[in-house]
Amino acid sequence: MLDGRGAVKRRAGARLWLSGLWLAIVALAAVFAPLIAPHDPLMQDLLYGRLPPFWMAGAEPGYLLGTDSLGRDVLSRLIHGARIALIVALVAGIGTCLIGSTLGLIAGYYRGWADRIISRLVDIWMAFPPILFAILLIAVIGTGLTSVIVAIVVIDWTRFCRVVRAETLNQSQMDYVHSARIAGFTRMKTMLSEILPNVLPTIVALLSLEMGIAVIVEAILSFVNLSISTDQPTWGGMIAEGRLSIHQAWWVLVFPLITLFLTVLSFAQFGEGLKDRFDPVLR
Amino acid sequence: MPILRVVLSRFLTTLITLIGVAIIVFVVVRVVPGNPIAMMLPPGASTADIERLSALYGLDKSIFEQFTIWFGNVLQGDFGTSISTRQPVLDLVLGRLPATLELSLMALIIAVILGMGAAIIGTRYRGRRTETGVDLANGIGLSVPDFLWGLLLIILLGVVWPLFPISGRVSPRLDLPFSTQFYLIESIFRLRFDLTGNLLRHMFMPALALALPLAAIIAQLLKQSLKETVNLDYAVLARTKGYSETRVILSEALPNALLPTLTLIGVQFTFLIGGTVIIERLFSYEGLGNMAVDAVINRDLPLIQGIVILFALIFTAINLLVDMTYAFLNPRLRHA
Amino acid sequence: MTDALYRIEGLRVEVADQTRKPLFGAAPRLRILDDISFSIERRSVLGIVGGSGSGKTTLGRTLVRLVEPTAGTLIFDGQDVTQLSDDAMRPLRQRIQLIFQDPMSALNPRLTIGRIIAAPLRAKTSDPRVAAALDNVGLPRGFAGRYPHELSGGQRQRVGIARAIALRPDFIVADEIVSGLDVSSQAQVLTLLANLVKDLGLTLAFISHDLSVIRRLCDRVIVLQKGKIVEDQPVADLFTSPSHEYTRQLLNSIPEPDPSQRW
C-alpha cells in the first residue's frame, strides 16, 4: 500500500522471531536448570576463584564462562538465576496487568467519579520515584520473593492504568461504541465486546514490556541487597558482586549484564511485535 | 480567561496530590506491621531508648493525631532529625539536592539534544536507511533502562576504554573552594574551568545513562509527530511555495510537533529523576538518591520521609511547570 | 394523515460549554437545538437539511436517544421515550436504528463484517439473517469474513446499512451517509436505500447537507439553521416555493451540471 505496510510487516516479523527465540532459551534454561547447569550454582571452591572464561589463558575446562571470587560457576548461576527472573516476570507482570488494566478500563469507559478517584490515585503514585518506593516497601515488608513481587505490583499498576485509560477514552469516542448502545448493549457488554478487543493489543504489548521491567526491578533490588536471600543466585546479585571486582574479573559482571540486556530488550520487542501481529489493519 | 482557569485548577489538583503523597508516606512507614521504633533503632537498643523515642514521635497518640502533628511540622519545614547522623533532615536533604539537580538537568539536556537531533534527521531522511538506523537505535534505547546503560557504560568507557571516572562527583583529592552545593554552576562562575572539567567528566556517564532512555522516547514521539506533520496540508503548501524539505521540517512542522512532545517530556523527566536513585548508587555519586538508599539500609525513617516528600514536591512542580508552559505556548489557549 | 410514527414536540438540546467554564460552578449552556417540533409519518421519508453547525447531527442522535434532550417530548409509536432509562429503552432499541456518517469509525476495526452485523442480533455469524442482510444491500455473502479496512467506502457504508436493517427496525436515521462517497457510489447507495424503504416498509429520517440528493428520496423536508427549523414542507413545494430566505439561498447555491448559467 501507499504507506509501506510491507516494510513494517517484515520488520515486525523479524523482531518477533528473534526476541521470541531468546525468551524461549531463557524459559528452557529456567525450567531445566538442574539438568543443564554444569555445576551447583552455590558450590564454592576458593581454589578455583576468578577463573576467566574459556577462550582466555588460565581458563579451566568445565567452567565455560569462568567463576566468581568465591569460585562459583558463572554459567550455572546464570542458568539458575533465570528461574527467579522468570517467576518475577510472570507473576508480577500478570498481577500489574490485571489490576492496572481493569482500573484503566473502568476509568476510561465509565468516567465520572470512578475516573476522578482513579486518576487522582495515579497522580499521587506518579509523584513517587518508583525505585525509591520499591526499596522503601521492601525495607518495610521485608525481603523475599513474595515481597519483591508485591512491591512491583503495588508500584507499577499505574503504567497499565494510564495507557489503558487513555486508549479506552479514545475508543469510547468512536461511532461503533455508539452503535453498540443503539443496538441495546449494556455498558458492561459494550466495554467488553467493543472496546476491550481494540485495547487488548496495547495491553499485550505492555504486559510483555512490564515483564522485562519486573526483571530489571528485581535486579536493581538485588543490586542494593534488598531482594531475595543472598544464597539464591539472581542476575542482579551477580551484577552487584561483579561491580565490586570489575577490574579483577570483568566476566562476573559482563555475562549477567548481557543476559539481562538481551532479556529486557526481548521482552519489549516481543510485545511490540505481538501488537503489530494482532493489528488486522497490518495483517 | 481560560489560561487563569487552567493554572488555578492545576494548582488545586497538585495540592491534593501532595496531601495524598504525605498520607501514603506516613501510612507506609507507620501502619505496616512491625514496630516503627524498632525499625528506627539499630539492633540491640535498650527499652529506655524505645520509650524515649516513642514519646518524642508522639507514638502514644492515635494514628490520626500523629499524622496531624507530623504533617503540621512538615508544612513548617520541620522534617525531624535524622537517626543515623543526628542532623536535621531538611539540612541533609537540601545539602544533597543540588548534586542531583545538576545531574538530572545535564541528563535532560543530553536527552533533548540527542532525541531532537535523531528525530529531525530521521524525518529528513525518512524512508531511507538512515531512518531505519534511527528506529533501531530508538527501539533499543526504549527497551533498556538506565540501570543497564549505566553498567554498560562503566564497562565500556570506564574499564575497557577508561576515558571517564566510574565513581564519585569530583576527584577526592581536589581542593574545593565552593560555598554552595551547586559545584558545576559555581565552578563556572568562579572561572575554575579545571574543576568544571573534572565535574563534567564525573557527570558524563551517569548523565548519559539517565539520558539514553529519555532521548529514545523523545526521538520516537517527535519523529512520529514530525512525520505526520510534514504530510499535513500546510506543510505541503509550504513546499509548493518553494521551501526546501529541511526548511519545511524546521519552520513548519517542528513548532507544531513540539507541543505534544513537551507534555511527554514532563512526565518522562520525573522518571529520569526517579532513576537517579539507582544511578547515583551505581556511580557512587553523592546525591539525594544515593542518600535515600543509605537511609533505607540504615532504617533512618525521618530521613526517608523527608527525601520522598522532596522528590514528590519536585515531581509535581515539574508537571505543573510543563502544563503551564504548554498552556502558554499553545496559541489556541493563549488567544481564546 | 395523522399516522405519525415519531412525534417531536418542543425539543431543546443544550450542552455544557467547557471552553468557557468558570473556575467554580457550572459551565454555561450552549444551545444546539431550540424548540424543534415535527412528526414523521409511518413509511415516509423525512429529509433533514442544514449546513455545518445547524444541529442536524445532534437532532439525529437525539432521535435515537444517544444525546439526552434538555427539554421537550419524544413520542415514538405512541410511547413517550423522552425520559426512558437505558434499561427501559433497551426493548425499543432494535426498532430505532442509526446509520452513521463515517463508516470507518462506525465499524469496529477488529471485528469481521459478519460479527459486526450479527452482534446487534445477538446471533452467530452463521445466522441466516446476516446473509440476508448482506443480500439486501447487494454485498457478496463472502464479505462476512472480511475486516472493515478491506472494503471500499461505498461497501463500508452498505455494511452500515446492513447492520441497521438486519434488526428489522421500524425507524432508521441516516446521518449524511453519502457525503463521503463518490457520485457513482452515492447514486448506488441512494438507489439501494430508496428500494429498501419501499420493500421493507421503513420509516426514514435522512440527514444531509445537500439538497440535491434529498429530492429523489424524501417525501417531506425540514431545513435547520442554527438549531431552529426554518422550513417544513413537502419536498415538491420546497423546491418550487421555498418559504424561507435561507432555503432560497441553499437552493440557489447548488451547482447544477448546466453550463448555460455561469457563476
Next chain:
Amino acid sequence: MSGGYLTIRNLSAVLRDTGERVLRSVDIDLQPGTIRGLVGESGAGKSMIGKAVLGVLPKALKVVEGEILIDGQDLLKLKDADRRRLIGASTALIPQDPLTALNPSHRIGPQITNRLVDILGWTRRAAEVRALEVLEEVQIADAARVMRQYPHELSGGMRQRILIASAFAAEPKLIIADEPTTALDVTVQKQILKLISNLQARHGTALLFVTHDLGVVAKICDSLSVLYGGKVVEDTDVASFFNGPHHAYGRALLAATPRHTDPDASLLPVPDDVIAAVRAELGEADRQWVRHD
C-alpha cells in the same frame, strides 16, 4: 497543440512498491487565462496530476515518463532546487481543506508574506503591503487585524479566502486548485467559487481546477479532462461536454450527478458494463505501454 502555459505530455507515474500505474500517459494542455476542470472519482488520479506539477507527489509514487512543461521548461529535467524555485515563483496551490492548510502555530500575516520574502526576495514591508492588498481583494474586512490573528480564530470560509489571497499574492501565472470547496457548506462554496473565478479572470491566471463535482465544472470551467484510473478518457470544452459527452464513462458520470431542477431525473449509478469497458481500455493501454517500454 502548443502555446499552453502548462503542458503535460505523456505523463506516467507508478507505485514504487508494486509498479502499478497510477497515471497513464496523461496529456493536458492549459491555456493562459482559462480554467480547466480535472474531474474524476476518488482514485482517478486527478489530485496526483496537480501534485506532480507542484513536485509534491507522495513518496510512494514515482514519475516514470513524460514531460511537465511550464512556460516551455520541462520541470522533470530540472534539478531539485531549480524546480522548487521555478514553482515557487510561477505557481500556487489553493488546497482542499482550509482547516488544515494554515499552520496553527503561525499568525496569518507571515503565512501570506513568507513566499514573497523568502523565495521571491521582497522586503518585508513590501510583502505586507501586498498582503493587505490581496486580503482586501478577497473581501476580508479589517485585513490588518486579520494578519495578526491565528488560524483557529477564523471561520472555515475566512480561512479559505486567506488561502486564495495567499495564492494570488505573488501574481502566479498558474494556480492549481485542489478541491478547494469540498470541505465547505454549499452557500459558502458558491461565494468562494465566484471569488476564485473573478480573481482568475482579473489576473489572467491559468487555473487547473481539481474536483469530483461536475456541477462545479459547469459553473466555472472553460474546458475539462475526465479521468478514470489515471487515464484521461475525455478532453473537451465545457459546452460540448454538457451537450453530450463522447465517452461512455463521461455520460455515465453526468447521469449520476444529482440535479434538483428536474424532479423526474433519477440518479443513475454508473453501470457495471461502462466500468468494465473503461477498465478494459486501461488494460489494453497498459499492455501497449509495457511493449513500448
